[in-house]
Amino acid sequence: MSHVANIMISVEFTDRPAVEALSQWLRTSAPRRGYEPGAVGWVGSLNETTGSDTRWGGGKYPECEVFAGALNHADLAGLVARVERVPWVHPESVQLFVMDQEQSYFRVWMFHGPRLRQIAPEGREDDIYPDGGPSDIHTRFALADDAEFLRDLVVAAVNWAPGRDVSREAVLSDPRNAHYVDGWPGRGDLGIVALSTGEATGWQPLPVGAAWLRYLPAEDPGYGFVDPAVPELSIGITAAQRGRGIGTLLIRRLLRTAAEAGVERVSLSVERDNPALRLYEREGFRVHDPREGEDALTMVTRLRRDS
Incomplete structure (x- = not known):
């Protein structure tokens, strides 16, 4: 397994500092898979894909901030847990997209109250977590x-x-x-x-x-x-x-x-x-x-x- 994953995160403009702090965490303190247990350190970073000079759909300007990056040896469950704990100004606008290199689809998380829930795709968790378990349990x-x-x-x-x-x-x-x-x-x-x-x-x-x-x-x-x-x-x-x-x-x-x-x-x-x-x-x-x-x-x- 390569442990490479592509991620994107979409937020309100006021939450840009929170994403920048998340990117710094990925560069310095994120848990690392494939190393000795408990290892942390650089797994990648997030870069902005939107900006004031970026136009979508012809004359449309972006109405959100979108950041993306390729992560290597990142603990993706740890990433989701970290995003859930970030003090977002507008959590209702946060969308997290994650795709392991070995998969052909993105998983999408959004907030449901204080909980960051995976909302798509349905019925694919067995591909991600082959160990099964109750549907209301995540780790x-x-x-x-x-x-x-x-x-x-x-x-x-x-x-x-x-x-x-x-x-x-x-x-x-x-x-x-x-x-x-x-x-x-x-x-x-x-x-x-x-x-x-x-x-x-x-x-x-x-x-x-x-x-x-x-x-x-x-x-x-x-x-x-x-x-x-x-x-x-x-x-x-x-x-x-x-x-x-x-x-x-x-x-x-x-x-x-x-x-x-x-x-x-x-x-x-x-x-x-x-x-x-x-x-x-x-x-x-x-x-x-x-x-x-x-x-x-x-x-x-x-x-x-x-x-």
């Missing part, structure tokens, strides 16, 4: 400001069993749990967040789950520690959203992204009676160094078959 990379949500998921993961009710303070004060989120993201860390949108949330994207990888050292190992070079997977889904296939969606997108970044193996820890064990087995995880009598299993999957 993006986990960001630094997702740390608090990841802490919520760690607490939920500890309390997965019916009747177990360890307090949030107790869970997060335990170093064996805290190191999965403290200082997020560290070097090489990578995560995917699932968001639900719909009329119930006023079309505001609501985080409902996440899967993330952390590299932990031998002197501070995780429950599923195998080697300092093998990141450990954590995953959590909010209680109301479980059983909808979101976990499968998160794991597949996270592991595919990790493989593209050069990660060779991923580990995890799961209690023997946790129903999630079957999910991990379906997605290629196998028990590593099984030990009789232990309540938890360490599992590993290999992402690069030629390694």
Whole structure:
């Protein structure tokens, strides 16, 4: 895959400074695909295609500002998330067009309330995201400001069993749990967040789950520690959203992204009676160094078959 994409964005004239700031972000701080997890830097820029001396349709002058550019190794989900967070003066006029080089059509996003929604083309998401998943769920990379949500998921993961009710303070004060989120993201860390949108949330994207990888050292190992070079997977889904296939969606997108970044193996820890064990087995995880009598299993999957 070339990771090249063509993009255009149309805005009101008063939002020109916001597009210029977005272009600067693409030049300096945008997430990069195809590099080590967490990499940021230059992926391209946006240039104006309209101007005071430009005429459309004979005597017509443009009634909006249009910017375009070719991006290389850009995280397109991260781009969409960034556009959604820009403080636009006229969000109702913002239109974002994105076409991967491997595709023959543009995808188009516009604001619906506070949410930037893909409005076209219909029925093509399987071409873009072959992992499936519920129609109201979309994903993006986990960001630094997702740390608090990841802490919520760690607490939920500890309390997965019916009747177990360890307090949030107790869970997060335990170093064996805290190191999965403290200082997020560290070097090489990578995560995917699932968001639900719909009329119930006023079309505001609501985080409902996440899967993330952390590299932990031998002197501070995780429950599923195998080697300092093998990141450990954590995953959590909010209680109301479980059983909808979101976990499968998160794991597949996270592991595919990790493989593209050069990660060779991923580990995890799961209690023997946790129903999630079957999910991990379906997605290629196998028990590593099984030990009789232990309540938890360490599992590993290999992402690069030629390694």
